[in-house]
Amino acid sequence: MNVGDRVRVRTMNPPGHNRAPRYVRGHVGEVVRFVGDGRFPDESAVVGSAAHREDIVTVAFPSAELWGPDAHSGDRVHVDLFVSYLEQP
Amino acid sequence: MAYANDVGGMHGFGDLPEEHGPLFESVWEAQTFVLNQAFVAAGAYTLDEFRATMERIPPGEYYAMPYYERWLTALETLVGS
Amino acid sequence: MSADHHRNAELQARVNRLLDVAEARGVITRAGVDQRIEAFSDRVTARNGAEMIVRAWNSPEYRERLLADAGAAAAELGHVGGGFSSDIRLHAVANSAEVHNVIVCTLCSCYPVAWLGPPPAWYKSEAYRSRVVRDPRGVLAEFGLVVPDSTEVRVWDASAEARYIVVPERPEGAEALSEAEQVALVTRDCLIGTALPTVPARVREVT
Numbered sequence: 001m002n003v004g005d006r007v008r009v010r011t012m013n014p015p016g017h018n019r020a021p022r023y024v025r026g027h028v029g030e031v032v033r034f035v036g037d038g039r040f041p042d043e044s045a046v047v048g049s050a051a052h053r054e055d056i057v058t059v060a061f062p063s064a065e066l067w068g069p070d071a072h073s074g075d076r077v078h079v080d081l082f083v084s085y086l087e088q089p
Numbered sequence: 090m091a092y093a094n095d096v097g098g099m100h101g102f103g104d105l106p107e108e109h110g111p112l113f114e115s116v117w118e119a120q121t122f123v124l125n126q127a128f129v130a131a132g133a134y135t136l137d138e139f140r141a142t143m144e145r146i147p148p149g150e151y152y153a154m155p156y157y158e159r160w161l162t163a164l165e166t167l168v169g170s
Numbered sequence: 171m172s173a174d175h176h177r178n179a180e181l182q183a184r185v186n187r188l189l190d191v192a193e194a195r196g197v198i199t200r201a202g203v204d205q206r207i208e209a210f211s212d213r214v215t216a217r218n219g220a221e222m223i224v225r226a227w228n229s230p231e232y233r234e235r236l237l238a239d240a241g242a243a244a245a246e247l248g249h250v251g252g253g254f255s256s257d258i259r260l261h262a263v264a265n266s267a268e269v270h271n272v273i274v275c276t277l278c279s280c281y282p283v284a285w286l287g288p289p290p291a292w293y294k295s296e297a298y299r300s301r302v303v304r305d306p307r308g309v310l311a312e313f314g315l316v317v318p319d320s321t322e323v324r325v326w327d328a329s330a331e332a333r334y335i336v337v338p339e340r341p342e343g344a345e346a347l348s349e350a351e352q353v354a355l356v357t358r359d360c361l362i363g364t365a366l367p368t369v370p371a372r373v374r375e376v377t
Binding site: 102112114120124 | 178212279
């Protein structure tokens with residue numbers, strides 16, 4: 001996953017802890033930054049510091065992609081997402 | 090998911106609260122804030138365990154609670170009291 | 171005793187029990203808790219972030235380092251962040267004529283505490299967190315900040331362990347001020363993105 005790639009946030013609804021806000025699930029954005037890695041939250045919420053680590057990227061979503069035509073064109077919302085939350089669009 | 094914490098895009102939460110006062114309204118709030126940092130730093134639990142515990146507060150109770158009481162409730166669950 | 175006072179006393183009693191647990195387990199003493207709370211009124215405040223911004227205004231090299239690795243740039247000025255969790259990293263996003271940045275955490279209320287101090291009540295509120303991603307311009311207007319149509323608004327939702335700080339542009343007239351005076355212009359809200367630094371009119375008149 002590289003800066004400039006278009007990605008879609010997986011449509012999902014897991015019963016446990018998860019750090020993909022529901023307003024971006026299923027939506028397409030562009031990777032704009034590699035953040036680093038971090039403990040995978042869904043797992044860390046259960047097993048603590050033994051959780052595996054995973055890469056995190058910042059994805060920029062056009063506001064209209066998230067909220068429809070009422071959104072101000074050109075504005076963007078950036079969300080930091082663990083790479084396993086993402087798929088090819 | 091989504092739990093009560095996942096509010097991005099939701100309607101109905103009303104106006105922004107006025108804010109001219111101190112960052113902590115009461116001593117217990119500041120103490121709760123510091124205690125959480127200290128327990129995480131000591132490895133008692135991860136921030137994800139803390140957040141997940143808070144998210145499991147049923148939505149009705151969650152929204153009715155003052156902000157730092159949610160923290161306090163999660164702390165009590167995680168470390169006992 | 172009013173209902174509020176009673177409720178507060180109840181909550182304080184619950185925290186007192188946790189303070190005992192923390193001390194018994196060797197996590198932190200009561201004196202340690204007091205010291206950290208005191209730090210939020212003198213050392214760990216938005217002034218730290220403001221000092222970083224002003225240094226960036228006055229040194230292009232520092233600005234470059236700030237935008238590349240904000241945590242390291244903060245440490246240069248003695249503001250060592252992270253602290254209680256090594257995964258917490260700072261990232262600076264710069265305003266320009268074309269872009270205005272604003273930060274939020276919709277899932278909880280992640281905030282660059284180590285560099286700005288604890289967050290204000292409105293930042294933690296569901297009202298701010300729910301709306302600023304959907305209608306950033308409306309929220310900013312309530313703060314008295316009207317962003318021109320031609321300027322792109324970038325909202326940064328801190329959903330992993332990155333923390334964000336906004337680098338506002340230096341307002342006209344500020345170049346004539348000392349660094350300390352410039353620091354005073356950069357309020358906490360400027361670092362969140364809900365305000366812009368402004369130079370008081372009487373200063374502008376003499377420059």
